[in-house]
Amino acid sequence: MNERMENNGAAATSAGRQIGVFLYRVARYVGRHLPLSHAVKSRAKARLLAFIELLQRRTHKRPEVGKMVGGIEMRPEACGLVPGLVSVILPVYNQGYLIGEAIESVLAQTYRNFELIIVNDGSTDGVEQMLQPYLSHPQIRVYSQKNQRLPKALSNAFDFAEGEFWTWTSADNIMEPRMLEMLVERLQSDPSIGMTYADYYAIDDRGELLQDPTWRAHNRPNVASGEIELPRNTAMLNTVQDNFIGACFMYRGWIGRCFGDYDPQLGIEDYDYWMRINAFFPIRHLEKKAFLYRYRVHDNTLSAQAQEHRILEKVQRLMKYEGERAAFYQQPLSYLVDDVGRKWLSRRGVAARHLQAVPAAGDLPRGPNQVSVVGISTLARSPHRFHDAGPLVVILDDDRADYVRAHDALSTGALALAPDAESAARMRLISKCPVIDISSGQALAGVQAYAKNRLFFHATRRPDELARQRPQRLLPPTEHGVLLQVDDFVQGGLENVVIDLAISLRGLGHRVAIATLGREGHAAEAARAAGLEVHSFGKRPTEQAYTDFLRTHRIDVVNAHYSLFGADICARLGIPFVQTVHNSYVWLGPDDQQAHLQADAGTVSYVCVSATAARYADLALGLDVTRMKVIPNGIDPRTIDRTHVAENRARLRQSWGIGDEAPVYLNVASIMRPKAQLQLVRAFAEVVGQAPEARLLLLGRAVEEDYLREIEAAVVENGLVGNVILAGFNPDVASFYQAADYFVLPSFWEGWSLSLGEAVANGLPCVVTDVGSAYEFYDHPAVEVVTPPFGDIIELNCANLGGYLDRRDTAFEQRLGEAMVRVLSRRGTGLDQGFIERADRAVAYRSYAVHFAELVARRQVMRQ
Incomplete structure (x- = not known):
């Protein structure tokens, strides 16, 4: 029924769109052939477009989140994952002589729907040369990073994983051909299972079945065979000192996203991770006698014995840590909720005594076991309140809400509950936060696993211990x-x-x-x-x-x-x-x-x-x-003159007839209505009232001459003849940033503003409208973001933009003026080297090359 209603709605929208296009073309023909005045044409166009917009408007339904309790299945597409795809991670450090066999064992899998992500963790033995033949394989992506050790190599690699199912292997181990096939089959057959594992062979350094009778003797009915038969039950995994899961395993990608990083401090990151999963989700054996992996046990040398002793010490530390963690996990969460969060949690049986309403204003209350659960509209209205306020769960119940405004809050530790693939995709545009299916019967368990894991993990690990450097993709x-x-x-x-x-x-x-x-x-x-x-x-x-x-x-x-x-x-x-x-x-x-x-x-x-x-x-x-x-x-870092900053500043200011202390605001944009220089000039009167010696410099070619005349008239009307400088076009833009103290860009729309990027690179305090890339600077201490006249950019269109461009909005001018006054007390910090490196256009263009390579590879896989 719902699907039929959606199809009917889509058909009605399509019909409305076709009618609208026809009317628009007719009106355009009439307008071109009848001798009507410009004013009459403009009014008629605006009214016609408004009517067409009404015809074409899509229906945006808000899901009833309180009723969203479906089956136990977790739809991968609603988690932002590719259905059926297995992400295989292979970290490597100085095992170039073995890695070829490990890679070939993945490529030989009978289950063909997989991606292999290899991370070279700063090897010094020429591993990258060994990987060269695989760079062009359509199912393989290879990354390289400075040595950060295994846990961070795994965490970095899984950041790129797109599959519904996750596993990882090692350069010295070998998958049996049916490993992926049988583990996927197990997970698909029982959606309640979070992770599965299977028996395996133990091999020695030469690849032969292990003959050492002491290694895991309690799991080897026949020592000579090298067969490791594992316990079928994980009830004692977290309490008995034995990491018996082994190296042949697979878990669901959405669970991996909920738990996040492998722990870089314990030294036995796999055992720790299985404990975390086991605390919330069922881990089940394959329940078939099948040996699906070959695990290499290195020779029993003195160094190997010493390593075994160190592992024992690490396990003992882990067991103590796990005891503390288990006690914390037993404590109930308290939920800070808006109406949307309250309905969703109440529907899932969370008692009212655990729910506290988000206060209407002010700072959020803090608690050791607290997690915020709110709708996306609440978060978009006041994202700063939830920034660094502990675990955050956002319910994507309104696709019209400005989720871009939530960019910062989502980037500092959040989980999103999505009703569909489109909502999940929107989150992926702005954040790497985990996304899970809101309708799944496991969604609450996912929320609790995410929140409790994050609370304990970040209470026991310092930020510098968790910091990771992102690896770079090696291009084919x-x-x-x-x-x-x-x-x-x-x-x-x-x-x-x-x-x-x-x-x-x-x-x-x-x-x-x-x-x-x-x-x-x-x-x-x-x-x-x-x-x-x-x-x-x-x-x-x-x-x-x-x-x-x-x-x-x-x-x-x-x-x-x-x-x-x-x-x-x-x-x-x-x-x-x-x-x-x-x-x-x-x-x-x-x-x-x-x-x-x-x-x-x-x-x-x-x-x-x-x-x-x-x-x-x-x-x-x-x-x-x-x-x-x-x-x-x-930006192009080469355009920044690093050697003549003082000279450029003195030269330009002398040409303007002002001293070094006069505050100068710079606007770099073509003179045209969408760039809002007229509103900027009027708003600048507020600055001059506070600092009479202040200057506003408009640098740009006049595209609309009539608009330039309006600006010139506004300069005179507002008594700013000595304060506003119309500099026209000058190719030496870089020097102007060095001569200015502030940058202002009140555009009605932008894509990614080059001039804003250059201003931030030069360390200038900025005032910008909330369009284009402004969201990147919400938490920047030197950037003021001003709401434009139309509010949300998606409310601006061809039907109403003429009105916004031509109509005076004194409230917007006041907001703009107040923001410029606020930055008066700030001064530039000099070149922002960190931003320059991040914003280097070479990074963007290389990202294009990586994306093109991925698309070509995807096409090759589809043709296989």
Whole structure:
């Protein structure tokens, strides 16, 4: 019934969209051919678009979270995991002579739906050379990191795991061919099981069955066989000193996400992890006599005996630690809840005495066993209150809520309860927090496991002990044919991004071409001058011409920038068609939106420059969020003049006729209505009232001359003739950051602002509107984020943006002015080297290469 209602709703929305597009095209034709005034056309367009928006509006249903108690199954797609996929982790440190056999044993599995993630943990024996032949294998991803030891290598590797089921192996051990098949079968046959394990063979250093009669003699009915038959019951696992689970195991990915990191302090991270799982979820033996793994026991030398003695000491410490942990786990949680959280928990039998309402204002109460459980709307309204306030569980009950605003709170320790794959995908855009299926009968157990584990783990481990350095993906040596496609290639920021991306991909070993489907200009000349191949179609090509081009140029991936042509053709050819979403596309009319929806079916991935741009594409345009990925733009560190900072500052200030102490606010943007310089000038009067010597410098080319005249009039009207400097365009933008004290960008929409990134890199206190990449700086002490006139970006569209651009909003001007006054007391900190390294555009462009490699590999796996 529900499915039929959803289908009917989707059909009605589609019909409304088609009617809307027809009306829009008719009105556009009439407007072009009748002698109507601009004002009449503008009013008519706004009313028509508002009516069309009503026709096209999708129904957004909030799930009844209080009723969400389904079966015991945990749907992997609602956990952000790939159904049926097994993630196999293989950490390696200085065992290059063995790793080939371990890898081949994974590749020989009868169960073919797996991914193998290898992490080289700072080996010094040439392991990476041994791994080279595997870099191009479509089911293998290889990462490298500085040595951080096994627990952190495992934690880093599982951060990349996408499978419904998880396991890990070692470089010196060997999987039997049916291991994955039989362990997956066991977990699929009983959804109540959290983890399963199986018997195995013990082998010696030479790979022969172990003959040492002393090693695990109590699990070996026949010592000569090397067969290890394990206990069938784990009731004593946490209390009797014996890590009998062994190395042949598999657990559910959502459980791994709930428990998070392997413990880097104990030295027996596997035993500790099995204890944690066993405390909350059933661990069951395979219950078949099948030996599915070969575990290597190294020679009984003096050094091996000493290692065995150290392990015994570690186990003893673990047993003491486990006793303390078990006592903590026995204590009930107290829940800090809003109405959504109260309904969900009450439905699952949590007593009212354990529930406390979130206070309406002020700091949240703290408690040693406390976890917050709130709806996404509550978190989005006041994310700062939940930041670092202990374990947080957020219920994704409203897809219209601004989850991007919850970015910081979700990144400091949270778990999300999702009703579907789309909700899970939204969380993945902004956070690595675990996501579990809200409708599962195991959801409450997941919440309790997550909260109790996090509370105890972080109470007994320092942040510096848990800190990890992220590994880097090793790219396959195989060159891929990448086509960067644009409609027009004239001049501007987009064109520069495409050229830089092309050069970077070429430097990483790929064959790169740029295809233009429309006008060309200086950008095309610059690309050719840089040695790039630019193919000019001149207009939309025929399907045959486009197909011939893709085949003759051996194109493996098409990356489209503001271009939709060819998505359907690429889909038929099996070539990944990737759209880069550069902005929140608020200006798209009904026909353009329809074109994006038509191209959606053939688009395999959307690379969005910010989570804000992704959220707009998802909720305002209706594109598929499960195919979205955020790769932020970056800055070019080479443009920062590190040697002439004082000289640049003195030179420019002298040219403006001001001293070093006068506070200077810098705005870097083309002079046009969406950049809101008019509102900025009016708001700046508030600053001058506090600091009469303050200056506002508007650096940018005037795109709209009439708008420039309005700004000039506002300068005079507000008595700011000596305070506002209209500097026009200057290519030496880097020096202006060094001459300024503050940066302000009150744009109505952005993608990922280059000028904001450069300002932060230069250490300037900033005032920005809550659009584009502003969410990245919510917790930045030197950045003030101001709510724009329309509030939430998804409420801005082609029907109402004209009104917002033209209508004066004194409340917005006041918010902007007050924010600029607040930063007056702050001063720049100099270059932010940490941010410069993170925001280096080379990182972004390499991420494109990694993503393209993953898409090509996925296509190869599908063809197998």
